[in-house]
Amino acid sequence: MPMFLSVLIPTYNYVCYELVARLQELLNTSQVDYEVIVAEDGSNDATKVSRNQAIALLDRCRHICYPTNVGRARTRNLLVAESQGEWLLFLDSDAEIISDTYISMYLNAIRQHQQYDMIAGGLKHADLCPSPEVSLRYRYEKAADQRRSAEIRNRDPFGQFTVFNVLLKRTVFDQCRFDETCKQYGYEDTLLGTEMADRGLSIVHIDNPVLHAGLEDNATFLKKTGIALQTLHQLGNKMEGRTKIGQTAQRLREWHLTGLFRWSFNLVEPLIVRNLLSNNPSLHLFAIWKLGTYIK
Numbered sequence: 001m002p003m004f005l006s007v008l009i010p011t012y013n014y015v016c017y018e019l020v021a022r023l024q025e026l027l028n029t030s031q032v033d034y035e036v037i038v039a040e041d042g043s044n045d046a047t048k049v050s051r052n053q054a055i056a057l058l059d060r061c062r063h064i065c066y067p068t069n070v071g072r073a074r075t076r077n078l079l080v081a082e083s084q085g086e087w088l089l090f091l092d093s094d095a096e097i098i099s100d101t102y103i104s105m106y107l108n109a110i111r112q113h114q115q116y117d118m119i120a121g122g123l124k125h126a127d128l129c130p131s132p133e134v135s136l137r138y139r140y141e142k143a144a145d146q147r148r149s150a151e152i153r154n155r156d157p158f159g160q161f162t163v164f165n166v167l168l169k170r171t172v173f174d175q176c177r178f179d180e181t182c183k184q185y186g187y188e189d190t191l192l193g194t195e196m197a198d199r200g201l202s203i204v205h206i207d208n209p210v211l212h213a214g215l216e217d218n219a220t221f222l223k224k225t226g227i228a229l230q231t232l233h234q235l236g237n238k239m240e241g242r243t244k245i246g247q248t249a250q251r252l253r254e255w256h257l258t259g260l261f262r263w264s265f266n267l268v269e270p271l272i273v274r275n276l277l278s279n280n281p282s283l284h285l286f287a288i289w290k291l292g293t294y295i296k
Helices: 017-026 046-057 072-082 102-111 130-144 170-174 186-198 218-239 244-254 258-276 283-295
Strands: 004-011 033-041 061-066 087-091 118-120 165-168 204-205 208-212
Touching: 004 072, 004 186, 017 033, 017 046, 017 102, 033 046, 033 072, 046 061, 046 208, 061 072, 072 186, 087 170, 102 118, 102 165, 130 218, 165 170, 186 218, 218 244, 218 258, 218 283, 244 258, 244 283, 258 283
Parallel strands: 004 033, 004 087, 033 061, 118 204
Antiparallel strands: 087 165, 118 165
């Protein structure tokens, strides 16, 4: 019997019909049974929800609307419960397929890497910044792209774990789930990755990226980053020592410098924010802002 693949896409106020249509086109030419399920996590933009409802008209595609926003962790768990596939392909709704071989690359990887529980394809960003208004997110992600080749990711397999574009055996979810205490933005996939690593699950990284197309403007990205840092802080011991920013904050505590850093940061934070909201934001200042915000 052919393999059954479930493609699972959570979304919130984002039109992903084109993504699903492209996936369906590639899946129809592959030797695989499949389903594509999109779940609206309490989306409240009626126009965008309406455009996504056309997904249900595509063969073997479903569109589910959850009435309230329950967070990306619970939405992904619900998607797993709705699915039937022995392999689960998670994609974020703001991904863009950039290769005609995207599906066939994953199917070949399943055959070549049967011993692994997960196969991560990676992500990339456009060569040019689409707009000055998104320059902070763009610069941050382009700097990270330099560390996103499969060769580099395989050196620390769970170090950059993300579910933006990853294929998992269904049996993975027999052992662990997304932590539903993560109700706000950020770190739900990082936390899942740490649990997977602790349980001895295995992942292999390949070069099969999708393009991250949904870049937020600088103010929105700064706000979302603050929410993510709050989420990280609230996770407490679950993420103790698991992130670079947490490790840096711990060293400041050990050196009894937390108070001095917080005092200094409070003085310069308005100037840092002014830079980060400009068309020429500094990644160095962004790193300082993230540490200061986390400590506060």
